[in-house]
Amino acid sequence: MPAKTASAQAHLKERILELAQGTRLADGRELPMLPGPLSLELARGLGRSRNPGHQPQLRGHAVALVERTALELGVCPERYLRNFDAYSLEEQLRLLAADVALVGLGGLGGYALELLARAGVGKIRAADGDEFVPSNLNRQLYATRRTMGGYKAAAAAARVKQVNPAVAFEPVAAFLDEADMGCFLAGAHLCLDALGGLKDRAALLRQAARAGVLLVTAAVSGQSGYVATVPPGEKGPADYFGAGAGAEDTQGTPAPAVAVAASLMAGEALNILAGRGPKLAGKMLVFDLGAMSFETVTL
Amino acid sequence: MNIVIKCFATLSRFAPAEAEAFSVAPGETVADVVARLGIPPDELKLVFVNGAHAPLATPLADGDRVGLFPAVGGG
Numbered sequence: 326m327p328a329k330t331a332s333a334q335a336h337l338k339e340r341i342l343e344l345a346q347g348t349r350l351a352d353g354r355e356l357p358m359l360p361g362p363l364s365l366e367l368a369r370g371l372g373r374s375r376n377p378g379h380q381p382q383l384r385g386h387a388v389a390l391v392e393r394t395a396l397e398l399g400v401c402p403e404r405y406l407r408n409f410d411a412y413s414l415e416e417q418l419r420l421l422a423a424d425v426a427l428v429g430l431g432g433l434g435g436y437a438l439e440l441l442a443r444a445g446v447g448k449i450r451a452a453d454g455d456e457f458v459p460s461n462l463n464r465q466l467y468a469t470r471r472t473m474g475g476y477k478a479a480a481a482a483a484r485v486k487q488v489n490p491a492v493a494f495e496p497v498a499a500f501l502d503e504a505d506m507g508c509f510l511a512g513a514h515l516c517l518d519a520l521g522g523l524k525d526r527a528a529l530l531r532q533a534a535r536a537g538v539l540l541v542t543a544a545v546s547g548q549s550g551y552v553a554t555v556p557p558g559e560k561g562p563a564d565y566f567g568a569g570a571g572a573e574d575t576q577g578t579p580a581p582a583v584a585v586a587a588s589l590m591a592g593e594a595l596n597i598l599a600g601r602g603p604k605l606a607g608k609m610l611v612f613d614l615g616a617m618s619f620e621t622v623t624l
Numbered sequence: 625m626n627i628v629i630k631c632f633a634t635l636s637r638f639a640p641a642e643a644e645a646f647s648v649a650p651g652e653t654v655a656d657v658v659a660r661l662g663i664p665p666d667e668l669k670l671v672f673v674n675g676a677h678a679p680l681a682t683p684l685a686d687g688d689r690v691g692l693f694p695a696v697g698g699g
Contacts, residue, residue: 543699567669567695
């Protein structure tokens, strides 16, 4: 590390410790916390020397640096306070260092992205070549009157910036063929299959296996759905379902089932990224909201 | 003897009225029950018996829980 960077880093640490406020949790524990506005002020300050006299732009990587540094010092950035201690500070730091590849930004992908961004997953690349159409409005989080006709990837990028500037989000407004999937997954720690339909799911399973990453997959039809985690090289649900029509073609994909599947997917992804290991490896959690039944089965 | 049958998604239209206590004869397999329910073989993609993926030839025992899944891929 160059001397200048090292001294800037030491200064940042000093400032964080000065600005941290003690927060008392309901169980009596004290947790040092960095208030949200101060996080952003410190992040702005990191760019100040480059354009003196101007209100510096808020840069995502600077916000991420402040948050990571705070967590390393045992200080919880305020935006993650209510994650504590569902995720410890150490786990929160792991989430900020995580790199996820998300394929599909429709019903499942929109909700999954929202949850990962709020959780503070540091790097997310997401691919979808689709544009919003009115039939997406029943369930897709980023489908609004304003975003109709636009790229889903663009709406997702705008949203992530609003939700959590610390997330380095890389939108890809393209449909991936199998070769593209291979490139897309390079370097990712985890792959999320939020595709719509069965056509491309087996290819994504193969490419996740090639990349040596766990794949968290989900799908919905009517009130039913499933979430599964597929270790590299093992069989996933898509291997049994084929590439033809799915039950959703007649039953549809209503919002509650989609949001439940995406939430389970995000919960499992965060289990993995926080370092706790997958809970659904080789298994499938199947649910039916019509019967309010949940069961985890072995695949 | 009785088994419990759960038909997911589009297969729910084949679910018997007595799904919680569906009577099977000794020696009957999942395939026999699937045929009795009138489920077209190409619509059935995954079978679970007592929470584990199982082949169609699995013989059934009293109290078994059978889950039947079609292809599901919606997002």
